[in-house]
Amino acid sequence: MCLQCDYESLLRASRLDVTDNRRRVLEVIGNNSYPLSAADIFQTLQRSAAINRVTVYRILDLLVAHGLVERISTGGRAAYFGLAPNEHHRPHPHFYCKRCGQMECLNPESLTLDSDAFGKTFPGRIDKVEVRLDGICKNCMR
Amino acid sequence: MCLQCDYESLLRASRLDVTDNRRRVLEVIGNNSYPLSAADIFQTLQRSAAINRVTVYRILDLLVAHGLVERISTGGRAAYFGLAPNEHHRPHPHFYCKRCGQMECLNPESLTLDSDAFGKTFPGRIDKVEVRLDGICKNCMR
DNA sequence: CCCATCGTGCAATAAAGTTGCATAGACCAA
């Protein structure tokens, strides 16, 4: 998703110690063109070197808390994770295939939403706007 | 949410047998002005008459499959349920408070999205568009 | 009345995520 991103610098910029595991988690997420579930990330990491499931969850929480990674809900049960919007990546909607469970990133322009205007009239704090389309992807259609 | 809705007729219109439990589940969902979690629905039902937790899940699945009820994801773990859009209820976005876990329905006009145009160019099937804002509600702000 | 079907309950299980505690490693001051 982001060849311009230097994951180590991203960690440092958030004042997080750089550890192997953190760098690896961020790499797996960043190198994918679509968001992954915690289980996907865990399995991918396991293939290259041992890591504990709980460590993955903890690192994901940390990265989400520091705004490096975004937690995306699905029509299903598990949460998915992708790089959070930043100067290289604008916020964008996602498409979730109910059949195969894969999530796609959609073009930021494809569906626009004026949430700023709404935010001004809303009597609470808005941290995030999530737009998700659910359906069947073209591969599963056949 | 819907004083005009006759839940028994809704069930019949979907060719579902009308049972006490189904009517009760639909009533609890329909009489609320905001979506509820399965646990909320179960507890509410328990207060008036015994029902099994699994039955609630099964009825929810059934109602969702028949398009009477809509499953709404949250920033958290559990799914929430509200009446599905129909002639009385237009699709609308939701606001989820990360602190208290309550979900609010927002005005259909407050955030509009042109998904029809997008749908024409998308090479898959789109069943549903979900727009959710996450943040802190005004009660939890203080 | 008998059989088939469907809705429900109960127990067990699964999936996804969290917590508590122990160890190991990094970093710093003396």
Next chain:
DNA sequence: TTGGTCTATGCAACTTTATTGCACGATGGG
């Protein structure tokens, strides 16, 4: 270097949310 402190990680146990398998009971048609 040593000792102290802090953080990251691993492991086991647990929680929450949801699903499955099986049995029972009610209902309606032949």
